[in-house]
Amino acid sequence: xxxxxxTNPEGRLRIALEAGASAEYVVLQDAAAPEGExxxxxxxxxxxxxxxxxxxxxxxxxxxxxxxxxxxxxAECDLAGIxxxxxxxxxxxxxLLTHEVPQCKSNQxxxxxVGGHAVTRFNGLIKVVPDAQQTEAYQANxxxxxxxxxxxxxxxxxxxxxxxxxxxxxxxxxxLNPDELFYLRSRGIPQAEARLLQQMAFCNEVLDKIxxxxxxxxxxxxxxNRLRQLGNFC
Amino acid sequence: MNTLLKIENLHASxxxxxxxxxxxxxxxxxxxxxxxxxxxxxxxxxxAVLAGRETFTVTEGSVTYDGRDLLALSPEERSWAGLFLxxxxxxxxxxxxxxxxxxxxxxxxxxxxxxxxxxxxxFLKLMREKMAYVEMDSSFSGRGVNVGFSGGxxxxxxxxxxxxxxxxxxxxxxxxxxxxxxxxxIVAGGVNKLKRPDNAFIVITHYQRxxxxxxxxxxxxxxxxxxxxxxxKELALEIEQKGYxxxxxxxx
Numbered sequence: 001x002x003x004x005x006x007t008n009p010e011g012r013l014r015i016a017l018e019a020g021a022s023a024e025y026v027v028l029q030d031a032a033a034p035e036g037e038x039x040x041x042x043x044x045x046x047x048x049x050x051x052x053x054x055x056x057x058x059x060x061x062x063x064x065x066x067x068x069x070x071x072x073x074x075a076e077c078d079l080a081g082i083x084x085x086x087x088x089x090x091x092x093x094x095x096l097l098t099h100e101v102p103q104c105k106s107n108q109x110x111x112x113x114v115g116g117h118a119v120t121r122f123n124g125l126i127k128v129v130p131d132a133q134q135t136e137a138y139q140a141n142x143x144x145x146x147x148x149x150x151x152x153x154x155x156x157x158x159x160x161x162x163x164x165x166x167x168x169x170x171x172x173x174x175x176l177n178p179d180e181l182f183y184l185r186s187r188g189i190p191q192a193e194a195r196l197l198q199q200m201a202f203c204n205e206v207l208d209k210i211x212x213x214x215x216x217x218x219x220x221x222x223x224x225n226r227l228r229q230l231g232n233f234c
Numbered sequence: 235m236n237t238l239l240k241i242e243n244l245h246a247s248x249x250x251x252x253x254x255x256x257x258x259x260x261x262x263x264x265x266x267x268x269x270x271x272x273x274x275x276x277x278x279x280x281x282a283v284l285a286g287r288e289t290f291t292v293t294e295g296s297v298t299y300d301g302r303d304l305l306a307l308s309p310e311e312r313s314w315a316g317l318f319l320x321x322x323x324x325x326x327x328x329x330x331x332x333x334x335x336x337x338x339x340x341x342x343x344x345x346x347x348x349x350x351x352x353x354x355x356x357f358l359k360l361m362r363e364k365m366a367y368v369e370m371d372s373s374f375s376g377r378g379v380n381v382g383f384s385g386g387x388x389x390x391x392x393x394x395x396x397x398x399x400x401x402x403x404x405x406x407x408x409x410x411x412x413x414x415x416x417x418x419x420i421v422a423g424g425v426n427k428l429k430r431p432d433n434a435f436i437v438i439t440h441y442q443r444x445x446x447x448x449x450x451x452x453x454x455x456x457x458x459x460x461x462x463x464x465x466x467k468e469l470a471l472e473i474e475q476k477g478y479x480x481x482x483x484x485x486x
Binding site for chain 2 (some may be wrong): 182189191194198204
């Protein structure tokens with residue numbers, strides 16, 4: 001299927017992939033809507049494969065709720081996202097992903113850069129039901145704080161009722177590495193550019209998931225422009 | 235000839251602890267100075283202070299580089315002025331490729347000198363040419379900066395970066411540590427190719443070994459934050475045989 005490109009979906013979005021279907025969505029949330037809450041209801045049948053990459057760049061309050069049900073064996077779901085929050089922005093992700101049947105795979109990678117007085121919240125729960133053996137499920141949320149007043153809340157959770165699974169989750173909250181910054185500056189790269197290189201490196205892990213080169217490059221540009229715009233992102 | 239670097243009575247501390255306690259050093263273009271000394275004598279601190287690392291506070295003294303107050307410049311301004319530090323422990327930067335890193339660095343230097351950025355083709359040509367200096371494989375250019383590099387590869391990458399930036403004063407902080415003989419020969423060969431009458435090197439090392447390949451004009455021995463001995467290249471051999479104790483006793 002051709003990758004779909006959605007700008008600011010409002011309200012409710014239902015994605016149901018039938019057996020063997022695959023889809024990739026890139027969701028761009030920019031300043032077009034000041035406040036937005038979107039609920040995604042997602043189900044994957046046997047062998048279906050879904051990839052979604054979220055880019056939350058603008059808007060005062062963004063709230064994304066995802067309910068993902070892996071309903072057929074060998075279904076695969078890859079979720080990734082970037083939040084660039086600054087000023088008074090608030091960006092929330094609430095994800096409930098359920099492995100209902102055996103042998104499915106899921107992966108979540110959400111990365112946030114939070115500056116100004118902004119707040120991000122990541123609340124993710126992976127649920128593996130008793131029958132869902134041989135599940136592979138991973139979840140990570142990494143946050144870079146760019147000001148003294150920014151806040152990042154993270155709550156990665158696993159509820160596993162099966163015993164033959166590979167699951168992991170993790171979260172970090174930190175700042176740009178000062179040793180990297182000094183190394184870059186010592187080669188003549190100005191501080192602001194060096195920070196941008198570090199921030200883009202942080203974001204690229206998510207952006208690299210976008211399969212279409214054309215869309216990926218467009219999105220890299222959007223992210224870079226947004227980072228440049230926000231001089232106080234440091 | 236003019237002095238390129240003049241350090242006068244330099245004192246520097248980290249927190250409450252004074253590490254440099256009155257360094258005096260003068261370097262002219264075309265010279266190679268070696269700085270030796272036991273562990274903890276302040277060698278790496280001196281190089282970090284010269285490169286502008288903010289962890290250290292200069293409490294006294296001055297550093298004049300090419301007629302300018304070096305200590306008033308930011309790390310990037312020092313680089314634009316032609317100063318280069320080869321790190322003892324080069325940092326790994328995942329997600330930033332060597333090629334993008336060097337492109338940003340080289341084009342910034344050009345911008346500062348009022349030159350146009352290099353085209354993609356010119357840049358790749360320059361990169362290939364300089365990688366050959368240190369026998370670096372072209373596959374390194376696409377990889378993250380120093381990510382997964384062996385100790386020797388990291389040091390070669392430092393010399394490669396130096397070749398790209400063509401500094402006027404290069405400070406090599408224990409570039410020889412952790413290198414086997416082949417890597418040492420390659421690294422030293424890279425340095426020797428870059429030696430010119432108008433640039434200078436400070437080579438910080440523990441061992442005489444490196445100085446067989448990079449022959450210094452002057453050797454300084456640093457101990458407890460002060461230079462306790464300055465002599466010609468034959469001093470390295472004497473240190474190799476007798477250690478530092480006799481110098482330390484003399485100074486105390």
